[in-house]
Amino acid sequence: xxxxxxxxxxxxxxxxxxxxxxxxxxxxxxxxxxxxxxxxxxxxxxxxxxxxxxxxxxxxxxxxxxxxxxxxxxxxxxxxxxxxxxxxxxxxxxxxxxxxxxxxxxxxxxxxxxxxxxxxxxxxxxxxxxxxxxxxxxxxxxxxxxxxxxxxxxxxxxxxxxxxxxxxxxxxxxxxxxxxxxxxxxxxxxxxxxxxxxxxxxxxxxxxxxxxxxxxxxxxxxxxxxxxxxxxxxxxxxxxxxxxxxxxxxxxxxxxxxxxxxxxxxxxxxxxxxxxxxxxxxxxxxxxxxxxxxxxxxxxxxxxxxxxxxxxxxxxxxxxxxxxxxxxxxxxxxxxxxxxxxxxxxxxxxxxxxxxxxxxxxxxxxxxxxxxxxxxxxxxxxxxxxxxxxxxxxxxxxxxxxxxxxxxxxxxxxxxx
Numbered sequence: 001x002x003x004x005x006x007x008x009x010x011x012x013x014x015x016x017x018x019x020x021x022x023x024x025x026x027x028x029x030x031x032x033x034x035x036x037x038x039x040x041x042x043x044x045x046x047x048x049x050x051x052x053x054x055x056x057x058x059x060x061x062x063x064x065x066x067x068x069x070x071x072x073x074x075x076x077x078x079x080x081x082x083x084x085x086x087x088x089x090x091x092x093x094x095x096x097x098x099x100x101x102x103x104x105x106x107x108x109x110x111x112x113x114x115x116x117x118x119x120x121x122x123x124x125x126x127x128x129x130x131x132x133x134x135x136x137x138x139x140x141x142x143x144x145x146x147x148x149x150x151x152x153x154x155x156x157x158x159x160x161x162x163x164x165x166x167x168x169x170x171x172x173x174x175x176x177x178x179x180x181x182x183x184x185x186x187x188x189x190x191x192x193x194x195x196x197x198x199x200x201x202x203x204x205x206x207x208x209x210x211x212x213x214x215x216x217x218x219x220x221x222x223x224x225x226x227x228x229x230x231x232x233x234x235x236x237x238x239x240x241x242x243x244x245x246x247x248x249x250x251x252x253x254x255x256x257x258x259x260x261x262x263x264x265x266x267x268x269x270x271x272x273x274x275x276x277x278x279x280x281x282x283x284x285x286x287x288x289x290x291x292x293x294x295x296x297x298x299x300x301x302x303x304x305x306x307x308x309x310x311x312x313x314x315x316x317x318x319x320x321x322x323x324x325x326x327x328x329x330x331x332x333x334x335x336x337x338x339x340x341x342x343x344x345x346x347x348x349x350x351x352x353x354x355x356x357x358x359x360x361x362x363x364x365x366x367x368x369x370x371x372x373x374x375x376x377x378x379x380x381x382x383x384x385x386x387x388x389x390x391x392x393x394x395x396x397x398x399x400x401x402x403x404x405x406x407x408x409x410x411x412x413x414x415x416x417x
Contacts, residue, residue, distance in 0.1 A: 033132065040133025043126050046276070047119070047192040048268035052076050062086075062140040067113050068220050070206060072149035074113045082139035087131075095131045096124060101169050102159070109159035111147070112167075112206065118194035121172040121187065166207035185283030188276060193268075198224035198260075215290045216341060221409055222260055223344040225336045229289035232394060233339050236289055243281035244274065250357025255337060256330040258349060258368065262357035270359040292341040298385045298397040306386025309379055313371060314387075322391045328366065332387055339395040343384055347398070347406050350380055377403040 044050070053076045055065040063078035081088035087095065087105070094105040102109060102116035110116060122130075152158045172191055174183040189195045200208040201217040216226035216233070226234040235243065242252045247269035250257040257265045269277065311320065317329040324331040332338050337345050348354075353370035375383065377400040384403075388395035 036129045036132040037136050038133075039126075040129035040131070042271070043130050043192060044133055045268055045271040046188060047130070047194070048264055049079070049130075051263060051267050052114075053079050059140045059142070061134070061137055062142040063144060064142060069113055072147065072154075074111055074147045074149070075145045077114070077144060078140060078142045079134055080137045080140040080142075081135045082141050085141050085143055086139060087134065088139055090131075092128055092131060096127045099127050099130075100171075102163065102167065109156045109163070111149075111156075111159065112162070115194040115197050117167055117208070118191055118197060120167075120169045121191035123171055126192070162205065162207070166205070179282075181279045181282050182286065184276065185279035185281070188272075188280055189283055193280070195227070199227050212290070214284075214287055215292075218342055218344060219260070221344055221406060222348065223337075223340050223342045224261075225340055225345075226290060226292070227284055228287045229285070230291045231289070232334075233292060233336050233341060234289060235284055235287075235336070237334060238285075240278065240281040240285055243284060244277045247272070247277050247280065248274070249359050249362040251327070251330075251362055253326060254331060255335050256366065257357040258354040259345075262355070265357040266359055270357075270361065298389055302382045302397065303386050303389065305379070306382035306384070307390070309375065309383045310386055310390075313374075314383070322387070322393075332393075333391040334393065338388055339393050341396075343388065343395070343398050343402070344406065346384055346387070347380065347403060348410060350375070350384065351403070351407055352410055372407060377401075377407065 050060055052065055052067065053061045053063050055063070055076075058064055059080075061079050063076045065076045067074050067076060078086040080086040083089040090098075090105045097103045098105070098110065098114075099116060099119045099122060101120070102112070102114070104110055147154065172187045175186065178186070196208055196213055198219045199214050199217060200210075201212050201215060202208055214227040217224050228234045229236040231237045238252075238254065242254060245252040246255070246257065247265060249270065250262055250265040269280075272280075318324050318332050319329075322332040340346070349368055351370065351372035353368045356366040356368070358364065371380070380403045381398045381400045384398040387393065388398070
């Protein structure tokens with residue numbers, strides 16, 4: 001005899017089944033493993049996925065963000081669980097293959113603007129957790145735009161040759177002679193954090209020069225600084241505590257994060273645990289020093305002109321001795337960005353101004369005003385040359401032609417490292 005209780009249970013099960021069929025993978029994600037999803041949320045932050053997969057004024061993770069490369073513009077993919085325009089219909093295996101091998105669900109080869117050369121190092125467990133979190137997002141229907149690449153790179157078959165030359169898939173292998181902390185830092189830096197994507201120079205085909213890893217590189221008219229142990233242009237004079245503070249808050253006693261690095265701190269590194277930040281610092285401090293051979297003598301007349309401009313326009317905040325005001329205005333003495341092989345980031349800050357990183361730990365962002373409207377190319381070159389060689393700093397002089405070229409390509413852009 002069928003009891004009323006049994007009828008209710010059967011009806012409830014049928015109703016739940018109907019809901020799951022109707023809502024598909026999104027509903028499935030909501031009743032999945034909460035612990036996996038929360039681990040995935042953390043890992044997505046570590047990988048700074050939202051930054052590339054969210055367009056200005058667009059919905060989070062819905063893609064369509066233009067990413068400039070030397071070969072054209074690529075538009076990021078929709079990674080929400082929409083089954084038609086996103087990754088809602090992708091299996092775990094397909095998602096892992098994209099992260100590990102650079103292949104989309106339909107077998108198309110992805111471009112390395114999606115940093116699979118770094119994501120390939122991420123473990124299967126972490127990749128599955130990332131997917132578990134992404135499946136909890138609200139699905140967004142967003143048709144992707146066609147990429148704007150030069151021939152033959154507009155044909156994805158060209159990536160087969162590129163992969164054959166430059167890409168080696170494989171998960172991270174811990175260093176047997178290294179500590180667990182060092183290995184965790186290496187895993188984050190070389191894998192999900194994909195720090196080398198910006199901080200390592202590239203060859204003419206867009207592949208990172210592994211022999212010059214973390215030595216600093218130009219990225220879209222910025223300069224991602226040297227992360228090796230050089231005391232003048234790298235992290236050699238930084239303590240592990242300096243690195244942790246910078247990644248956590250966007251500030252330390254030596255510098256402040258602006259522009260692209262400010263966004264990385266705000267959206268990614270500030271969300272990491274202190275333990276993981278310490279691991280990153282441990283790994284970075286182990287990198288051998290690379291010292292660029294770029295210093296040169298500046299004309300005394302140029303230095304005198306730059307000193308006068310600095311006194312008029314910069315000293316009120318950064319002080320006559322370049323020491324800045326702790327916690328308010330960054331120091332310019334001994335700064336790696338100031339003394340970098342290429343002065344691009346410093347020049348962009350002078351030309352366009354920018355906002356410092358604002359984080360939960362340090363919510364008061366500071367604004368650097370633009371001086372491009374006020375100072376000529378010659379004046380900015382003199383100012384930059386003075387700062388790069390004052391107070392014990394040492395770096396090559398800046399030419400007015402360098403400023404002119406940068407000004408012409410960044411007139412409508414603000415922000416800098």
